[in-house]
Amino acid sequence: MTKGLIIAVTVWLKVIRKKDVYVLLILLSALLSWLTTMNIFGLGGTTRYVSDTGLLLAWFLAWILAVNVSARELPEEENRGTIFSLLAKPITRAELIIGKWLGAWTVVCTANAVFYLAIWAIVAVKSGYIDPSAMIQGFVLHCFALAIITAIGIAFSTRMNFDAAATISFVFTGASLLLLPRIPEFAVKEKGLRAVVMSLIYHGLPHFDILDMRQRIVHDYGPVDVSTMAALVIYAMLLTVFFLVIAWLAYRKKLFSRSELM
Amino acid sequence: MNKAIEIVDLSVKFPSRGGFVEALSHINFSVETGQVCAFLGPNGAGKTTTIHVLLGFLAATEGMAKIFGEDVRKSIARQRIGYLAEHPDTYRFLTGREALSITGRLFGMTGRTLQSNVNAILAMLDMTSAANRKISTYSRGMMQRICLGQSLINNPDLIILDEPTGGLDPIGRMNIRKIIGRLRDEGKTIFFSSHELSEAETVCDHLVIISSGNIVVSGAINKLIKPGENLEKYFMKTIQTAAIHD
Numbered sequence: 001m002t003k004g005l006i007i008a009v010t011v012w013l014k015v016i017r018k019k020d021v022y023v024l025l026i027l028l029s030a031l032l033s034w035l036t037t038m039n040i041f042g043l044g045g046t047t048r049y050v051s052d053t054g055l056l057l058a059w060f061l062a063w064i065l066a067v068n069v070s071a072r073e074l075p076e077e078e079n080r081g082t083i084f085s086l087l088a089k090p091i092t093r094a095e096l097i098i099g100k101w102l103g104a105w106t107v108v109c110t111a112n113a114v115f116y117l118a119i120w121a122i123v124a125v126k127s128g129y130i131d132p133s134a135m136i137q138g139f140v141l142h143c144f145a146l147a148i149i150t151a152i153g154i155a156f157s158t159r160m161n162f163d164a165a166a167t168i169s170f171v172f173t174g175a176s177l178l179l180l181p182r183i184p185e186f187a188v189k190e191k192g193l194r195a196v197v198m199s200l201i202y203h204g205l206p207h208f209d210i211l212d213m214r215q216r217i218v219h220d221y222g223p224v225d226v227s228t229m230a231a232l233v234i235y236a237m238l239l240t241v242f243f244l245v246i247a248w249l250a251y252r253k254k255l256f257s258r259s260e261l262m
Numbered sequence: 263m264n265k266a267i268e269i270v271d272l273s274v275k276f277p278s279r280g281g282f283v284e285a286l287s288h289i290n291f292s293v294e295t296g297q298v299c300a301f302l303g304p305n306g307a308g309k310t311t312t313i314h315v316l317l318g319f320l321a322a323t324e325g326m327a328k329i330f331g332e333d334v335r336k337s338i339a340r341q342r343i344g345y346l347a348e349h350p351d352t353y354r355f356l357t358g359r360e361a362l363s364i365t366g367r368l369f370g371m372t373g374r375t376l377q378s379n380v381n382a383i384l385a386m387l388d389m390t391s392a393a394n395r396k397i398s399t400y401s402r403g404m405m406q407r408i409c410l411g412q413s414l415i416n417n418p419d420l421i422i423l424d425e426p427t428g429g430l431d432p433i434g435r436m437n438i439r440k441i442i443g444r445l446r447d448e449g450k451t452i453f454f455s456s457h458e459l460s461e462a463e464t465v466c467d468h469l470v471i472i473s474s475g476n477i478v479v480s481g482a483i484n485k486l487i488k489p490g491e492n493l494e495k496y497f498m499k500t501i502q503t504a505a506i507h508d
Binding site: 002003006009010013014017018080081082084085087088089090091253255256 | 314317318319320321338340341343345346347349350351352353355356360364365367368369370396409412413422
């Protein structure tokens with residue numbers, strides 16, 4: 001586990017040292033501030049509108065960041081050839097995958113915390129109120145959703161280059177985020193094989209919608225009870241472990257070609 | 263003498279269109295502790311494939327490879343190895359000192375032991391003055407030296423170098439050669455592949471020549487090369503003979 005932490009630290013150092021992430025964070029925060037203060041349909045003064053738009057953006061931006069950071073790590077090691085000197089150390093491929101995932105996840109969660117703080121600050125400036133316990137629960141569950149997304153990004157990147165892994169991760173997680181909650185509406189009209197396929201997709205893909213507390217925060221429904229929260233966290237942890245195991249299975253006997261370095 | 267490297271009946275096959283390509287064909291050789299062994303062969307002979315099996319990057323199709331008696335598939339076998347890859351690269355966003363320090367931590371080093379090892383390696387590589395600069399600002403030769411430093415940070419008993427002077431200018435080559443000489447004088451076991459035959463001749467005491475996935479020669483250099491002959495002549499003669507037999 002210590003070796004995994006050392007790998008995670010190198011992911012952090014790369015993010016901190018490469019200035020492009022700061023630029024991205026500043027741009028995203030500026031976009032967040034600008035969009036949440038727009039006065040569409042005269043709703044600009046309504047704090048519900050501000051928090052709704054802000055949280056939607058936080059989900060969108062954190063999703064982009066999670067896929068980009070996680071799908072980049074392993075292909076970059078292979079392209080630069082640093083994978084050879086890394087795997088020549090007494091480190092297992094499982095430790096490498098856990099380290100890369102841990103680094104990517106904690107980086108994205110930190111950026112996510114900045115987004116949530118920005119939303120809270122904008123709402124506070126507009127003299128609005130967000131239930132802090134619901135907001136914290138929403139943030140925690142959002143971070144667990146990001147744990148699954150980063151694990152998916154890592155899993156795809158074990159066998160693909162960055163571009164392919166990022167594209168497939170976006171399609172896979174995007175379908176889960178946006179289409180999955182709508183499937184029951186379509187499935188009731190279907191029969192036979194199509195209904196079975198829809199049911200398989202509905203139950204097979206990760207349900208990010210149940211980890212999404214935006215509506216509870218925006219409409220002030222209050223926090224969920226402890227047992228529900230625990231069940232959601234366990235669900236997210238199981239899925240994260242599942243995708244990390246897939247990543248390890250795909251990576252444990254992978255051959256590295258020298259032609260990748262040329 | 264103990265065996266630092268032991269390869270027994272090792273074969274590696276890669277899947278190819280409609281069958282397999284045999285990169286290594288039942289090869290056998292060993293390297294004793296304290297030897298400096300040059301691993302020579304033409305391009306595509308199987309040198310890097312052999313090194314990759316030793317480091318656990320590739321699985322053998324048949325046979326076995328051991329390092330200090332440990333199966334190379336176990337990560338513990340790599341605890342006593344230092345490895346410099348062909349065309350080495352490292353995290354360029356780190357400083358030289360940080361790169362060595364992080365590598366040391368992967369070997370379980372911490373605190374003063376780590377710091378003193380890092381300082382000693384930087385001094386040996388003549389990199390102390392550039393230690394706090396980012397690696398992205400280094401020249402190719404400096405990068406090669408810091409990568410060599412990463413492979414030496416754990417004070418390894420066996421050092422595996424894949425084309426250690428490849429792509430370097432004469433001064434860079436001389437610096438690396440000096441470091442190899444110093445490691446040899448310290449009694450380290452060194453196993454290196456190279457195309458620079460004159461260079462290999464000056465530092466090695468043992469020779470393994472591979473051609474088309476077969477070991478054609480293995481032995482002490484002073485027994486293999488006759489007086490008046492040099493390694494380059496001997497190598498050319500051996501490779502040509504092996505090609506005729508193929």
